Amino acid sequence: MLDGKNRVLLCRLEDDDLWVLPGGQVYLHETLQEGVKRELFEETNFEIKVQRLLWILENFFIFNGKKFHSIEFYFLVTPAKATGVWEQDEFLGQEEQHSTDRSWVLDFKWFDISKLKEVNFKPTTFIELLKDLPKHPMHVVWDDYGRHNHR
Numbered sequence: 001m002l003d004g005k006n007r008v009l010l011c012r013l014e015d016d017d018l019w020v021l022p023g024g025q026v027y028l029h030e031t032l033q034e035g036v037k038r039e040l041f042e043e044t045n046f047e048i049k050v051q052r053l054l055w056i057l058e059n060f061f062i063f064n065g066k067k068f069h070s071i072e073f074y075f076l077v078t079p080a081k082a083t084g085v086w087e088q089d090e091f092l093g094q095e096e097q098h099s100t101d102r103s104w105v106l107d108f109k110w111f112d113i114s115k116l117k118e119v120n121f122k123p124t125t126f127i128e129l130l131k132d133l134p135k136h137p138m139h140v141v142w143d144d145y146g147r148h149n150h151r
Contacts, residue, residue, distance in 0.1 A: 001077050007110040008130055009086065010121065011043070011093065014105040019121045021074065032073050040077065043093040043106055047080035053137045059123055060143040067145065076133065
């Protein structure tokens with residue numbers, strides 16, 4: 001989600017310093033667009049419109065000392081209504097962990113895209129990619145294992 005002021009909406013767990021793009025996992029028999037809408041609604045309590053697919057990311061990353069590999073789809077989205085909580089520079093949401101019946105407080109904040117290098121933001125490939133959105137979906141491989149990255 002971009003705000004038209006060269007800012008992107010990021011989130012983090014309340015007690016963490018790692019910022020990421022909002023999102024989550026799709027459910028079985030759910031389209032990607034349905035999943036994006038549901039995840040953002042669950043986390044922020046506001047509805048969005050999915051505009052278009054921007055990136056398909058093969059993400060090789062290390063989290064808590066373990067190697068992970070995920071296939072991720074990133075969409076450009078906009079709020080469904082003209083006004084709402086997203087107009088604030090920072091606001092809180094929540095993440096429900098259904099498998100453990102836990103929930104975490106999420107901190108949402110707008111960041112100037114030109115200053116993302118100053119933020120603990122992952123995956124770092126988006127620091128450059130957000131500066132110039134592709135006209136068509138783009139395949140990106142990001143590899144924190146130390147192998148070759150390409151776009």
